[in-house]
Amino acid sequence: MSSFLVASGVALLTAALVMTLAALRARQLGRVAVVDVAWGLGFVAVAVVMTAVGTASEGNGPRRWVVLAMVGAWGLRLAWHIRRRALGDHQGKEDPRYEELLGGPLSQVGMGVAVRKVFLVQGFAVWFISIPLQVAAVSDVASWAVVVLGIAVWLLGWIFETVGDAQLAAYKADPDRGPVMDRGLWAWTRHPNYFGDACIWWGLFLAGAAASGWWGLLAVVSPLAMTYFLLFATGARLLERTMMKRPGYPEYAARTSMFFPLPPRRSGAVPASR
Structure with missing residues (x-):
C-alpha cells in the first residue's frame, strides 16, 4: 500500500x-x-x-x-x-x-x-x-486472463472512437451530407466516440487494476467516474440538449441508441439523412 x-x-x-x-x-x-x-x-x-x-x-x-x-x-x-x-x-x-x-x-x-x-x-x-x-x-499480475480481457475491451473502445471520429470528419467534408450524421457506427449509437472512450477506461481498469487482485478492484471508481461524466455530466446528455434543436435530430434519436450500440430501431419516422 x-x-x-x-x-x-x-x-x-x-x-x-x-x-x-x-x-x-x-x-x-x-x-x-x-x-x-x-x-x-x-x-x-x-x-x-x-x-x-x-x-x-x-x-x-x-x-x-x-x-x-x-x-x-x-x-x-x-x-x-x-x-x-x-x-x-x-x-x-x-x-x-x-x-x-x-x-x-x-x-x-x-x-x-x-x-x-x-x-x-x-x-x-x-x-x-x-x-x-x-x-x-x-x-x-494476479490474472493474465483479465489483462487479455482488458486489452480486448480497450481495443473495442479504440475502434469505436477512432472510426467514429473518422466517419464524422468524412460526413462534415461531404457537401451533399444530410442534416444529421447517421452513417456507419452513428447508425448504432448517437455517440460512438463517447462509448469508445468509456470502453478505453474500462479496458485499462481491467488490465491495470482488476488483474492485480482484489485490492485493485477498488480502482473501479475510475471507469465508473469516467462513464458517468461521458454519459451524464459533461458528455452525451449535455450535447443532446443542443442537438435536439437541430432539424432531423429528434427523429434520429427516436431510432438510434444514445450510448450503447444497438441495431437501429424501425419506426415510421422519415429518415433524417440519406
Whole structure:
C-alpha cells in the first residue's frame, strides 16, 4: 500500500505539472480550450511516469509496458485529433463552451477564474481517472486472463472512437451530407466516440487494476467516474440538449441508441439523412 501511495502522489504531481504548462500556454494564446489537448497528453505523461516508478518497484514489468502502450496510443491520438479539430472548427478562437463556463472570454474573466474552474478540475480528474495506472505500476499480475480481457475491451473502445471520429470528419467534408450524421457506427449509437472512450477506461481498469487482485478492484471508481461524466455530466446528455434543436435530430434519436450500440430501431419516422 505504501508503494501505491507513493505512485499516487507522483501521479498527482505529474498531472499538476501538465495542467500548469497548459495554463501557461492558455495565457499565452488567450484560449482555455488548449486544456482539451492537455487532457490526453496528461494521461500519457502519467503513464510514462508510472512506468518509471514501477521499474523501481515490485510491479510486473511486461504488464506495465502493455498499459503504457494502451494509454500512449489513446492519449496521443486524442490530443492530435482534438488539436486538428479545434483548428478547423474554431479557427484559433475560443471554444464557446469555455466562454460559457467562465462567464466570458479569458481576457475579461482573468486567468484566476480559468485556473479555478478549468485547470484545477481537469488536473484532479486526470489524477483520479488514472488510478488504474497507479495500481498497475506497483503491483504484480494476479490474472493474465483479465489483462487479455482488458486489452480486448480497450481495443473495442479504440475502434469505436477512432472510426467514429473518422466517419464524422468524412460526413462534415461531404457537401451533399444530410442534416444529421447517421452513417456507419452513428447508425448504432448517437455517440460512438463517447462509448469508445468509456470502453478505453474500462479496458485499462481491467488490465491495470482488476488483474492485480482484489485490492485493485477498488480502482473501479475510475471507469465508473469516467462513464458517468461521458454519459451524464459533461458528455452525451449535455450535447443532446443542443442537438435536439437541430432539424432531423429528434427523429434520429427516436431510432438510434444514445450510448450503447444497438441495431437501429424501425419506426415510421422519415429518415433524417440519406
